[in-house]
Amino acid sequence: MIGTTLSHYRIIDRLGAGGMGVVFRARDERLDRDVAVKVLHAGAVADPEARRRFRREATALSRLNHPGIASIYEFDTQDGVDFLVMEYLVGHSLEAHLRNGPLPEPEIVTFAKSIAEALQAAHEQQVVHRDLKPGNVMLTASGLKVLDFGLAKLESTRSQALSERLSSMSPAGGTLQYMAPEQILGSEVDRRADLYSLGVVLYQMATGRVPFESEAPAALCMQILKQRPRPPRALNPGLSPRLEWVIWKLLNKEPAQRYSDAGALLAELNRMDEPMRAVQRAQLAIELRRPGWRALAVGSAAALAVVALGITNAGDWRGRISGRPPIRSLAVLPFKNLFADSTQDFLADGLTEELIANLAQIPSLRVISRTSTMGYKLAPKPMPVIGRELNVDAVIQGSIGRVDDHFRVTTQLIRASTDEHIWARSYDRSSSNLSTLRTEVALAIMDEIQAQISPGKRAQMTRTPSIDPVAYDSFLKGRYYRDHVQLADVRKAIEYFEDAIRRQPDFARAYADQADCYLHLGLFNAMPVSAAYDRAKQLARRAIAIDSTSAEAHVMLGRLLMIADWKFSEAKSHFRSALRLKPGDAGAHRAMSTYLSVMGHDEDALAHSQRAREIDPLSIRTNQGLTQLLINTGRYDDGIRQAFRTLELDSTWMDVHFSLISAYHAKGMNRETIQHQLLVYDYLSSIKFISAEPEKIARLRAAYARGGAEAFWRADIERMRDGYGQENPCAIASLYCYLGEADSAMVWLEKAYAKRYQALLYVRSDPDFARLRSDPRFQDLMRRMGVAS
Numbered sequence: 001m002i003g004t005t006l007s008h009y010r011i012i013d014r015l016g017a018g019g020m021g022v023v024f025r026a027r028d029e030r031l032d033r034d035v036a037v038k039v040l041h042a043g044a045v046a047d048p049e050a051r052r053r054f055r056r057e058a059t060a061l062s063r064l065n066h067p068g069i070a071s072i073y074e075f076d077t078q079d080g081v082d083f084l085v086m087e088y089l090v091g092h093s094l095e096a097h098l099r100n101g102p103l104p105e106p107e108i109v110t111f112a113k114s115i116a117e118a119l120q121a122a123h124e125q126q127v128v129h130r131d132l133k134p135g136n137v138m139l140t141a142s143g144l145k146v147l148d149f150g151l152a153k154l155e156s157t158r159s160q161a162l163s164e165r166l167s168s169m170s171p172a173g174g175t176l177q178y179m180a181p182e183q184i185l186g187s188e189v190d191r192r193a194d195l196y197s198l199g200v201v202l203y204q205m206a207t208g209r210v211p212f213e214s215e216a217p218a219a220l221c222m223q224i225l226k227q228r229p230r231p232p233r234a235l236n237p238g239l240s241p242r243l244e245w246v247i248w249k250l251l252n253k254e255p256a257q258r259y260s261d262a263g264a265l266l267a268e269l270n271r272m273d274e275p276m277r278a279v280q281r282a283q284l285a286i287e288l289r290r291p292g293w294r295a296l297a298v299g300s301a302a303a304l305a306v307v308a309l310g311i312t313n314a315g316d317w318r319g320r321i322s323g324r325p326p327i328r329s330l331a332v333l334p335f336k337n338l339f340a341d342s343t344q345d346f347l348a349d350g351l352t353e354e355l356i357a358n359l360a361q362i363p364s365l366r367v368i369s370r371t372s373t374m375g376y377k378l379a380p381k382p383m384p385v386i387g388r389e390l391n392v393d394a395v396i397q398g399s400i401g402r403v404d405d406h407f408r409v410t411t412q413l414i415r416a417s418t419d420e421h422i423w424a425r426s427y428d429r430s431s432s433n434l435s436t437l438r439t440e441v442a443l444a445i446m447d448e449i450q451a452q453i454s455p456g457k458r459a460q461m462t463r464t465p466s467i468d469p470v471a472y473d474s475f476l477k478g479r480y481y482r483d484h485v486q487l488a489d490v491r492k493a494i495e496y497f498e499d500a501i502r503r504q505p506d507f508a509r510a511y512a513d514q515a516d517c518y519l520h521l522g523l524f525n526a527m528p529v530s531a532a533y534d535r536a537k538q539l540a541r542r543a544i545a546i547d548s549t550s551a552e553a554h555v556m557l558g559r560l561l562m563i564a565d566w567k568f569s570e571a572k573s574h575f576r577s578a579l580r581l582k583p584g585d586a587g588a589h590r591a592m593s594t595y596l597s598v599m600g601h602d603e604d605a606l607a608h609s610q611r612a613r614e615i616d617p618l619s620i621r622t623n624q625g626l627t628q629l630l631i632n633t634g635r636y637d638d639g640i641r642q643a644f645r646t647l648e649l650d651s652t653w654m655d656v657h658f659s660l661i662s663a664y665h666a667k668g669m670n671r672e673t674i675q676h677q678l679l680v681y682d683y684l685s686s687i688k689f690i691s692a693e694p695e696k697i698a699r700l701r702a703a704y705a706r707g708g709a710e711a712f713w714r715a716d717i718e719r720m721r722d723g724y725g726q727e728n729p730c731a732i733a734s735l736y737c738y739l740g741e742a743d744s745a746m747v748w749l750e751k752a753y754a755k756r757y758q759a760l761l762y763v764r765s766d767p768d769f770a771r772l773r774s775d776p777r778f779q780d781l782m783r784r785m786g787v788a789s
Contacts (some may be wrong), residue, residue, distance in 0.1 A: 001039065005029075006078050009037050009085060025088060034088040035073065039081060058084065061149055064125060068118035070138065070147045086147070091140035094201070098134055102208040102236055105243060111137075112202055112246075113269050114144040119198065120262035122149050123191040130189065132197035133178040134204065176220055177210045181253050184221050192255040195265065199250025199258075206243065207235040211251060225253070228421055242272055327449040330394040330413075331368035331386065332356045334377035338401030338408075348400050349374075349483075350476030351409065351437070355396070357552075358442035360584035360615075365449075368392060369586040369616035374483075387416025390617055394422065396445065406430055411441050413448060423448045430469075471503035475510050482517055487526050490517050508547035515539035515556045533564040551582035555591050562595060563758050566786055571595055586616035590625055598761045599787055602633045620650045627656060631663045632765040639663045654680065665738065666767040670709040677716070678704075696722075713738050730759040734768040745769075746777050753781060760785070 001011045001024065009026040012034075016023050021040040028035050058075035065071075071087040094111070097103075103111075115137065122129065129136075129149050138145045176184075180196035183189050203211050211229030214220040232247050233239045246268055252258045259265040332355050335348040352370060359367045368390050376386060386395060398411040412424035425444060429437055467475075478496035481489040497514035500507050515536040522532030537560045543553035558574030561567040572595055578588035589612035596605035606629045609622070616622040623646035630639035643660040647653070657680045664673040678701065684692035696719050703715035713735045720727050720735075733748035749772075752760040763769045764787055772778040782788045 006037060006039075006081065006083055007076055009035060011037065021083075026085075028085075036086045036088045038084040038086065040083060061127060064122055064127060064149060066118055066121035067142075068114050068144060068146055069121060069149055070145045072149075087145075089138045089140050089145055089147075091138050091145075093135050094137035094139060094144075094205075095134035097139055098204060098208070103205045105206075105238075105240060108202060108205045108243065109269060109272050111144060111205065112198070113266065115146060115198055115201070116262045116266045116269060118144075118146040118149075119191070119194050120266060123194070123262055128189065128191055129194045129197070130183070131175060131178075132194055132201065133175065134201055137201070176217060176224075177212060179224065180255070181225050182255060184224055190255070191261060192258050195250050195258050195262065196252075196255075198265075199247055202243075202247045202250065203229065203232055206232045206239055206247065209235070228419070240272075325393070327393045327415075328364070329366035329368075329392040330359070330396060330445075330449075331373050331390045331392045331416075332359070332370070332396045332398075333373055333386070335409075336397075336399035338399050346477045346480035347407075349480050351398065351400055353479060355398075355441055357582075357585075358439055359445065361551075361582050362446060363583045365446075365584060366392075366615060367584045369619060369622075371586075371621075372616045372618035375618060383414055383416055383419040390416075391614070392416055394449070398441075409437060409441075411445075413445060467507065468504045471500040471507055471510075474500040474503065475507065475513075478510065479513060482513060482520075487521070487524065490520050490526075493517050506546050508543045508550050508553065511539045511543035511546065512550055512553040512556055515543065515553070515560075519556065519560065530564075533560055536560055537564070549581055551578040551585055551588060554578040554581070555585070555588050558595075559591055562598070563761065566756070566761075568595065568599065568786055584615060586612045586619065586622060589615065590622060593625060593629065597629060597632065597765050600764050602629060602765050605629055606633055618649060620646065620653050620656075623649060624653065624656050624659065628659045631659055631666065631767060634767075636663045636667050652683065654684075662766065662768050666770075674704055674709060674712050677712075710739060728759065729755070729757055730763060733763075734766070737769055737771055740771070742772060742775055745772060746775070746781075749778070749781060753785070761787070 002013055004011050006026070008029045010029060012025045012027060014022065015025055015036065021038050024037045024039065026035050026037040027033075058072055061072045062074065070089060073085040073087070075082070075084050077083075115132075119129065119132075127149055129146070131148060132146070136147045138147060178197045178200045180189065180193040183193055200210055203209075212220055212223040212227065214223060229251065232244045233241070246265070250258055250265070259268070332352055335352045337345050337348040339347075352373070356367055356370050356373075359365060360369075372390060381389075383395060387393075393416060395414045395416050396411060397414060398409060400407060400409045402408065406428045407430070409427045409429065410424070411427075413422045414420065415422055423445070425441075427437055427440070474496045478493045478500060481493035481496065484490070484493075494514055494517045497510045497517070500510040501514070504510075515538075518527075518532045518536035518539065521527045522529045522536065526532075537557065540553050540557035540560060543550055544557060547553070554574040554577045558571040558578070561574065562571035572592075575588060575592040575595055578585065579592060582588060589608045593605045593608035593612060596602070596608065606626075609626045609629045612622045613619075613626050623642065627639055627642045627646050630636075630642055640660060640663050643656050643663065646656045650656075657676065661673055661676050661680070664670075664676060678697070681692055681697045681700065685694050685697050700712060700715050700719065704712040717732055717735050720732050729748045729752040733745040733752070736742075736745035736748065749760065749763065751757075764773075764782060769778070779788065
């Protein structure tokens with residue numbers, strides 16, 4: 001067409017071609033200026049009605065007056081050729097500019113502001129671009145210009161199926177890569193679709209590549225609809241978190257989760273040089289994993305997509321969209337505290353624990369215990385790593401913050417192996433109904449993963465009693481301090497639980513958790529043992545009287561009946577109740593395992609211990625229980641390997657070391673037994689542990705050098721007997737067993753019995769006492785304790 005004339009426009013040369021037509025530089029003979037003339041493909045405006053409609057559109061576009069928008073002068077037809085006349089720009093496209101790779105961040109922000117300003121001006125005139133991409137952005141001497149505003153709407157005037165529309169788009173051409181999910185589905189689009197496209201452009205400016213790439217249009221559509229792109233900073237580590245935040249928000253698959261309009265985006269871009277708000281900083285890590293997911297309804301849009309992607313079997317399409325491997329195990333990571341005040345951590349930790357407790361009631365689901373997930377609060381890791389470490393199919397992430405006078409809680413379900421977002425939801429709640437949220441979220445997750453649960457159990461979960469918000473606040477604070485190792489924090493927890501009970505006397509969970517605190521004080525001799533246990537039993541019984549479905553209360557009362565009163569049959573009954581109520585509770589399995597070991601059923605105990613470890617794989621207590629049971633059942637090599645795996649979690653946990661010493665001795669490895677014993681004593685001496693003074697440890701070494709193992713054990717007995725009235729009679733009895741002196745061993749076991757010493761419960765299965773098991777005196781002791789076969 002070069003040299004020809006359309007109306008009063010003389011075609012000079014060819015500038016390029018696009019999906020809608022060919023663009024020429026032309027001379028406006030009337031106004032004596034250069035213009036760009038886009039000659040539309042034949043049939044693009046196929047009928048008179050379509051032509052009139054598009055002329056109206058072009059007229060509306062011609063009224064856009066903004067320095068960042070390339071002007072459209074007119075739309076006309078000559079000899080059956082439709083053409084548009086536009087402002088002629090000298091420069092190069094952003095597409096060409098990006099061939100050299102990612103841009104510096106200041107340049108990205110500058111370009112983003114200019115494009116956003118152009119979008120804002122157009123959107124205010126009810127004009128949506130619909131085809132924003134780097135090829136439609138020109139960089140000129142006077143600044144950035146956006147081309148072809150609104151012209152993509154021409155395609156919606158063409159009478160053709162969605163399949164034809166998509167199949168005509170080449171990924172190489174770029175159009176499909178910049179489409180918002182709702183455009184691909186054939187839904188009505190608004191200005192938020194332009195914001196998504198701008199997000200793709202920003203992603204490309206920041207990383208040098210588009211978020212999704214595929215040679216096959218069908219595969220590319222699937223990626224845009226269902227997958228999350230790689231985080232921009234994974235491709236460009238120098239990118240600021242704030243800019244990554246902007247890009248991620250623009251790329252949200254759900255339009256409602258993007259910026260509301262270009263003005264809101266501009267406001268964010270204008271704050272790029274300011275420090276991020278505390279709430280925004282805290283929320284960024286979660287938001288980067290929460291792009292939003294559009295549920296594809298099996299309706300008209302999905303039906304059109306079936307045709308568009310060339311899938312002839314609609315059932316097959318549904319399977320590709322919604323089908324995914326089942327979720328049979330999950331972990332709830334510590335909720336993020338989005339309050340500016342770190343003292344509100346108790347709310348985030350409390351919600352985490354509450355949600356785990358509710359999900360653990362589902363028999364068909366393995367839910368990781370909080371003791372194994374809380375470590376990721378301070379040491380976050382990539383999702384696939386967490387999935388492998390915890391051996392789970394999916395992970396739940398969440399956050400809690402405040403919006404105006406309400407709490408906002410966000411939750412999201414992520415497939416661990418692929419980091420794929422499956423489900424996300426936000427909840428706005430007042431303080432008065434925050435306590436019911438745990439059940440609401442748990443039920444929503446159960447529905448999403450199609451977990452099997454009986455109607456009775458579901459009804460039980462939904463019967464959430466009304467809780468005074470101030471009492472619930474105190475309860476969560478109590479739980480927060482209960483989990484600290486310092487005795488002062490345990491006492492503070494008791495005070496908070498007491499306040500919760502005072503405000504709401506029927507608060508069963510507060511009674512159960514307060515009982516746990518008193519048990520803790522008794523175990524560590526922080527108050528008289530009998531008084532601590534009596535108080536703990538009163539509280540646990542009160543909790544069960546209020547709520548007989550409290551698994552935690554049953555576990556607590558069962559433990560107290562076993563270790564304080566030696567009422568083993570009653571304890572077993574409570575452990576069974578706890579497992580029936582909450583089959584996925586690691587604490588209930590640990591308690592039942594301990595009971596079975598005490599009663600001499602070590603193989604059954606081992607099964608419960610292994611189940612507890614599946615639920616709570618990073619818990620030092622759970623791993624130590626498994627270590628000891630492997631040793632008790634004669635699997636010494638397995639026990640030693642498990643002991644060292646457990647020590648990787650906490651090398652200072654003394655019970656693990658003592659189990660390791662027991663395994664060495666059972667294997668006849670006296671040298672290793674004593675070397676490890678000295679290693680433990682050196683550590684205890686370094687922390688100034690009573691009866692482990694340096695001079696006493698030196699005497700042990702001298703005895704070993706002088707007389708070997710027998711001399712060492714006799715010296716160790718003397719060291720323990722000089723324990724200022726706090727000697728451990730069971731430990732002394734075990735050393736007499738090492739020496740083969742059954743009479744002396746029985747003397748010390750009887751002393752332990754007279755004091756109802758707790759460690760005596762575990763001697764029946766302990767290999768240290770194996771040579772006593774056939775002794776009638778030992779068998780009689782077991783009968784008197786109530787643990788005989």
